[in-house]
Amino acid sequence: MSTVALAVRDSGTMLRRSLLRMRRYPSMTFMLIGMPVVFLLLFVYVFGGTLGNGLGAASGGHEAYANYVVPGILLMAIAGTAQGTAITVAMDMTEGIIARFRTMAIFRPSVLTGHVLGAVVQTMLGLAVVVGIALLVGFRPNANPVEWLAAAGVLAMTGVALTWLSVALGLAADSVESASNLPMPLVLLPFLGSGFVPTESMPTAVRWFAEYQPFTPIMETLRGLLLGTGIGADAGAAAAWCAGITVVGFLWARRRYNRNTAR
Template identity: 40%
Template sequence: MSTSNPAVASGPRWAISDSLIMIGRKLRHVRRTPDELIVSLLLPIIMMLLFVFVFGGAIEVGREYVDYVVPGVIILAAGFSASSTGTGLTGDLVTGVVDRFRTMPITRSSVLTGHVVSSLLTNLVSTGLVVGVALLIGFRPQADVLGWIAAVGVIALYILMICWLSMIFGLLAKTVQGASQFSFAILFLPYLSSGFVPTDSMPSFLRVIAENQPATPVIEAVRALTLGLPVGDNALLAVVWCLGIGLVAFGIATTLFVRRTAR
């Protein structure tokens, strides 16, 4: 017997209502099991403290190193948390929770929306905590209100891109551990960028990689916006990278989800 429910309510109002329910469900999970969020928050903070106080004095970037490195750490923190989005979906799939949802009159896409939007919200909160710690150790942003709004917008686009990429890995994996290992590859993007050292200090082959991947324009845009520096074309490149990869990942993830839940 098919487990699909032909009586699923349709229309934008039902889709929004179902998505809000799924978002609330995931946020309650985060509140009840905060260990993963704490780890994903502590690691970037430890990295920031390590670079600022251990390596910062030996790295010349033309300004206070803490001001240079914090945007990179913000993106690193966003990637740590967002990359775990797919593992949550894998857990729902392998434990039969999604099969249970299919017997209910809910919009199928709300399952994906719940995971992604809840991850976006928790990531933005953790990003704020990282910025708070950075201010305590000397980070001095010069952005006005519009600059901060633009910076948060770029960060949110990056989080959404990583979330949808992670969802693909979560749908391809057969176990939660497998999804976690797949998603781990995403975490290397900020390391191979201008997040911690200028790209012109890198060997030529690494410089080519660093200057032609999404994390670098995202970090450069956030750095310029928060420090009140000229943004140049970095904001446009960041938006193009994040929207382009994010939309493709969204299409692939939704297709995979439909195929996997149609069994």
């Protein structure tokens, strides 16, 4: 069997393993989806009236704020799944399963590839649930089918980037507990960007960080695609950030995995 065929076969096996784990431990999936849903309901129904009126839109209130906040909630959902991926990777590294894989004739990187593919599938399913609930609470996108596909591509691209980074964090963690904490800043980044309020309303120092951190151009690209507010240079910046994070996460994960499995 060729190396490519072996890689595809074993990566598919590891993907099925990740999906089976997701089915056997539904509580983690519910938790990862439940957190962004809770934040969505909280911000739309508790803070949405005031914040929506402050957006300067023709029609303020809950509906206007629901349209504004959904891209930030979607990024929170992706970051939450990335946190779960770091935990599962750390579990693999500490529970001895990797030692068993080392005795088998498998394509070694397929273990990481299975985690990444499984996490992306879980992410996209979770995002579909979040978008469905957002539509129920007042989210009203005006995107056409092509723009919806482009938005899904941006979300998938972001999911791949954060998943590779979370795999590296899970490999670098000393324990499962520390693996659950290392990706936490990813969950907080939408708050320090344009996820919940426009960056123009922030103090100068915070505004500078918010405008130049990776999540802001991703969220602005999603708003432009789903709501027709314009994209400008945000799409290029979002693609560049995702590509950079993916490369760094992949190289870091591969190095840590090779080091850990060589012991």
